Amino acid sequence: MKEFFEVHRRLVIFAGVPFVFVLAVCTWLFWWPNPSAGPDGTTVSIPRGASFSVALDSLDAAGAISSRFTLKVAARIFGYDRMVRVGRYHFPPGMSNLAMLEDLASGSSRVLIAVPIPEGWRMEYIAKRFERFLSVDSAKIVSMCRDSGVIRGFGIDAPTLEGYLLPDTYEFYWQTDEDQIIRTMVNAFKAFYVDSLVRRQQELRLTLNETLALAAIVEGESSLDAERSTIAGVYWNRLKKRMRLEADPTVQYVLPDGPRRLLYEDLRFLSPYNTYLHYGLPPGPISNPGRGSILAALYPEDHTYLFFVATGAGGHRFSRTYAEHLQAVRTFRRVRRQMQMQAANQTS
Known part of the structure; x- marks a missing residue:
């Protein structure tokens, strides 16, 4: 055993x-x-x-x-x-x-990366930000935004996707394909631009490209929500009176070394986008406006202002006549000189 x-x-x-x-x-x-x-x-x-x-x-x-x-x-x-x-x-x-x-x-442990896209950025700046955050090819993004086949694929009638890349904070995985990034931003714009906005655009007898062109100018003029519709109303009034828009952001858009402080000679820069030289809206958007500026372009404030200038305190002063505007300009220049002198005294 x-x-x-x-x-x-x-x-x-x-x-x-x-x-x-x-x-x-x-x-x-x-x-x-x-x-x-x-x-x-x-x-x-x-x-x-x-x-x-x-x-x-x-x-x-x-x-x-x-x-x-x-x-x-x-x-x-x-x-x-x-x-x-x-x-x-x-x-x-x-x-x-x-x-x-x-x-x-x-891929379940992959990290989503938040990429904030500020309102009013051009597609080149947007592409650079995605390159920085996601290590993607910024040149490819810009090239695709200018590709007629890509643009037609979205059902958009425009020479580029400038204006159609809706600013927001997006979340992507690191090195997401460039076409997916563009598709996400354009689809976000389409989701925002609902039928009621399309009907309003048609009531104003504007094309979508014209609407975004005006919205981009408004975006370039002010970052204050309270002013956007007022500024849009100024440009609508000027359009109705067959006045040139004379919008500084349209000049900044075409300057080779812009954006910077404008000089008088810059206002004569030859370009179809220069609204100091040409009547009406520019050929297309000069940036990618945010929701607030798009809504302001579609629902401008009803007033009789034709001019505005910065106050030096972050906002603008609006005027009905050219004489009022010149007085506001003189006030702004005086405030600016005072601010420059104060800054010089603080650094000395």
Whole structure:
């Protein structure tokens, strides 16, 4: 009987040792927790077109894994070495190889990056901001915004997408495709520009491009919500009287070294966008206006003002006659001189 139990014990040990060994290896390969570069986890960027080997280099360099070998073996066993999604990942502390591989394949730990786009920015500036935040190609974004095929694909009748990239704070994954960025911004504009706004535009006998051209001028003139509709009303009054708009932002738009303080000679700069030289609205938007300026262009304030000038305190003074306007200009210049003298005294 003792011999039977001894043989049985040896068989159990003989069979159990390989089982424990296999279990230990599997734990080591698949489930053993990885280290973390910090108490909150590790952030790793996987660029476009990265092979699994490149992704492995990024993970190793960031200190997100304990062993390149074990992660590589685990990936080959489960086929994850052909399933890596681009993006910036944040892995929590103690993540196992298997969980990390599943994450790289699904992208579930990718970080959404908030990209704020200010109102009144041109598409070149917008493209540069996306390049800075998302490491995308700004030149490609601008090129696509000027591509007639891309523009027609959105059902837009305009030479570029300037004016149709709605300012807002957007969330994208790192290195999102450039066409997806553009599509998101244009679709945001379309979602905002509902049927009631289209009907209002038609009541005013404007095209969409003309509406955005006026809105962009309003955007360039003031950042104060309380003034937008008043400024829009000034330009509407000038249009009705067949007066040139004489809008400074349209000159700033075409200056090679702008935007900067305008000189009198700049007002003679030859361009179809220069509303000091040409009557009516410019050929298209000079920037991408925000919701407030678009609504102001469609619902201008009803008044008789024809002129306005800065007050020097952040707002504008509106005038009905040219004589009133000249007086307001003189007041502004006096205030500006006083502010310059105060600034000089503070620095001296």
